[in-house]
Amino acid sequence: MGGLLPAAVLIWDAYTGALGANPIQRATLQTGLLTLTLLVLSLACTPLRLLTGWTWPARIRKALGLLAFGYGALHFLIYLLDHGFSLGAMTEDVLERPFVTAGFTALLLLVPLALTSGRNSVKRLGFARWTRLHQLVYLAASLGALHYYWGVKKDHVPPLIYAGIIAALFLVRFLKRGPVGRRGRGRPGPA
Amino acid sequence: MSTPPDKKDPVAERRILTPGSNLNPRREFLRTAALFTGTVAALGGGLEVLTRRPGAGSAEAQGTDFVRPARPLGPYDTQEAVTSYQQATTYNNFYEFGTDKSDPARLAGSLKPRPWTVRIDGEVKKPQTVDIDTLQSWFPLEDRIYRMRCVEGWSMVMPWLGFPLAGLIRRLEPTGKAKYVQFTALLDTKQFPGQRSNVLDWPYVEGLRLDEALHPLAFMAVGLHGKVLPGQSGAPLRLVVPWKYGFKSIKSIVKITLTEKQPQTTWALAAPGEYGFYANVNPAVPHPRWSQATERRIGELGRRKTLPFNGYADQVAGLYAGMDLRKFF
Numbered sequence: 001m002g003g004l005l006p007a008a009v010l011i012w013d014a015y016t017g018a019l020g021a022n023p024i025q026r027a028t029l030q031t032g033l034l035t036l037t038l039l040v041l042s043l044a045c046t047p048l049r050l051l052t053g054w055t056w057p058a059r060i061r062k063a064l065g066l067l068a069f070g071y072g073a074l075h076f077l078i079y080l081l082d083h084g085f086s087l088g089a090m091t092e093d094v095l096e097r098p099f100v101t102a103g104f105t106a107l108l109l110l111v112p113l114a115l116t117s118g119r120n121s122v123k124r125l126g127f128a129r130w131t132r133l134h135q136l137v138y139l140a141a142s143l144g145a146l147h148y149y150w151g152v153k154k155d156h157v158p159p160l161i162y163a164g165i166i167a168a169l170f171l172v173r174f175l176k177r178g179p180v181g182r183r184g185r186g187r188p189g190p191a
Numbered sequence: 192m193s194t195p196p197d198k199k200d201p202v203a204e205r206r207i208l209t210p211g212s213n214l215n216p217r218r219e220f221l222r223t224a225a226l227f228t229g230t231v232a233a234l235g236g237g238l239e240v241l242t243r244r245p246g247a248g249s250a251e252a253q254g255t256d257f258v259r260p261a262r263p264l265g266p267y268d269t270q271e272a273v274t275s276y277q278q279a280t281t282y283n284n285f286y287e288f289g290t291d292k293s294d295p296a297r298l299a300g301s302l303k304p305r306p307w308t309v310r311i312d313g314e315v316k317k318p319q320t321v322d323i324d325t326l327q328s329w330f331p332l333e334d335r336i337y338r339m340r341c342v343e344g345w346s347m348v349m350p351w352l353g354f355p356l357a358g359l360i361r362r363l364e365p366t367g368k369a370k371y372v373q374f375t376a377l378l379d380t381k382q383f384p385g386q387r388s389n390v391l392d393w394p395y396v397e398g399l400r401l402d403e404a405l406h407p408l409a410f411m412a413v414g415l416h417g418k419v420l421p422g423q424s425g426a427p428l429r430l431v432v433p434w435k436y437g438f439k440s441i442k443s444i445v446k447i448t449l450t451e452k453q454p455q456t457t458w459a460l461a462a463p464g465e466y467g468f469y470a471n472v473n474p475a476v477p478h479p480r481w482s483q484a485t486e487r488r489i490g491e492l493g494r495r496k497t498l499p500f501n502g503y504a505d506q507v508a509g510l511y512a513g514m515d516l517r518k519f520f
Contacts, residue, residue: 005235006242020293021282021489022345026244033242060230071390079223084483086495092482100478150480153343154461 003067005035007074024082030074032103036148039141040165047172065137069114072107095136103147108128109140141166206251232504244291255419257332257352263462267408268336269502274347276416283423284341285442286348286391287376287383298421302382302443306425313448323427327413328360335410337433339440340472340501345369346486351431352414357405365449373397373454374402374430375446389443391457397430398443398454408433408506409518434503436470467520471511472501476520 010030017027042064045057048058083089093100113134115121122130145166149159195254264270281489285295311328312318332352340346360372378394386393403409410431413420420426425442431454432439438458448454456465465479485494502505511519 003238006238009239017344021278022292022487024487024492025345030242035236037238037241082487083492084379089482089485097477097480097482102496117503154286155388 024078028075028078031071031078035068035072035075036144036162037069037143038064042068043141043169046168050176066114066117069110072110076107099147099150102143106140106143106147109136113137212306214416234440237436257414257417269338269348272347273350274489278425279347279349280421285423290387290390292344295423298384302422303427304427309444310446311363313450314366315449316364316366330358338501339437342436342438344481344486350364351410351412353410353412355407356409357407359411360404368451369449370403371402371453372399372448373448373450374441374444376441376445391461393512395457396454397439397442397456402510406507408503434471434507435502436472439470470493471516471518473516474498476517
């Protein structure tokens with residue numbers, strides 16, 4: 001629910017002209033940042049649980065992931081609007097410019113994850129296969145950070161901060177998963 | 192939390208971990224509502240703080256008016272609709288103030304355009320340091336309504352006030368060795384807070400070949416929309432080279448040096464594969480990371496086709512006869 005607030009503010013800003021002289025560019029930037037931020041937050045859930053033993057991060061993980069996909073889709077729609085919904089221009093961009101290729105691939109990777117976010121999908125796919133599929137989010141987030149880095153003209157500090165956080169989260173998973181996971185199994189947890 | 196549960200009691204522990212347990216339903220409801228509200232506020236608020244970049248506030252058309260007679264459009268003026276003063280002065284790339292486009296309008300108050308002197312040296316017969324008001328008084332002010340195309344893919348139509356660069360160059364009396372003109376912007380972290388970060392090598396340096404500088408389109412602006420140039424637009428003196436990407440049009444100039452060798456320019460140094468010395472607007476040569484075929488005119492939603500040399504090909508293409516503009520981008 002809270003994740004929809006930025007969308008509401010964005011619409012309000014667009015309505016009141018607060019997006020400035022180039023509203024499409026600003027909306028593109030903002031939805032892109034929202035996508036990446038939400039992806040990072042969803043990736044932070046498991047490390048947070050591993051480090052603290054809290055269970056609530058795991059419960060909001062799916063909502064964060066779906067919100068990330070929602071903003072990613074919005075980001076893409078605004079990009080399409082920016083190019084007058086010209087599929088030719090889009091195809092050329094995707095094929096010829098690594099910056100766009102990375103972003104587009106990241107979004108495509110999120111599609112199957114969003115489609116299999118329901119409880120039924122876990123049952124149908126089996127937990128192991130479902131888990132493996134959803135590991136695509138690691139690649140999507142990394143490509144998202146790369147897309148951000150390549151999209152910036154010069155000030156590379158913010159994209160590097162995102163990349164750094166993502167790398168740190170991967171590291172925590174890598175280091176913590178084994179031991180804590182085993183301990184966790186012995187503990188009474190939520191069903 | 193009036194009665195903390197006994198941590199050693201496994202049943203009590205499970206009761207906390209398991210929602211829907213035999214807690215007081217009213218308390219359970221309040222707890223859930225509080226958690227929900229808290230999460231919504233924290234997530235929404237946090238995302239706002241992390242990602243929102245509000246546009247700059249409205250810039251009043253303030254400042255001193257230049258007194259000048261109305262005049263008909265000149266041979267170099269475009270008849271296209273002029274970008275509003277508000278938009279032209281709140282959407283700026285001026286990394287000396289910060290990398291966000293709203294930074295310049297917000298922070299321009301720290302720039303003090305008077306007193307201001309310009310140092311003129313290098314391959315000239317009369318090197319000197321001149322006060323900006325004196326320099327300005329050497330020439331009658333002219334209007335020029337020029338298109339401006341940013342390398343990022345947006346454009347504006349700007350009504351400048353100033354004088355042709357050629358007049359200034361001739362007055363400086365270049366020596367026979369002069370081949371290029373190098374411009375240097377102010378370096379002062381007190382007036383330019385963005386210079387405290389080293390996103391670029393400060394001070395900002397730009398340059399033109401001498402024949403480019405002598406072209407009648409090359410212009411030195413001291414005003415915009417009939418007003419004295421505001422800080423975010425490059426007060427008190429800036430270059431305007433309308434057939435090149437906007438970053439060539441260096442702002443807040445303190446030094447003009449005529450040189451024998453091609454100057455090292457700021458963006459060409461920062462990313463040589465992306466920004467060249469020439470930086471002529473060219474829809475056929477994409478930036479490595481985005482197309483340059485189209486642009487958005489500020490104030491419009493759609494995109495329009497970008498024209499070679501930003502629509503000034505008839506006037507300036509001859510300057511580059513025989514040059515491979517893919518190589519000399």
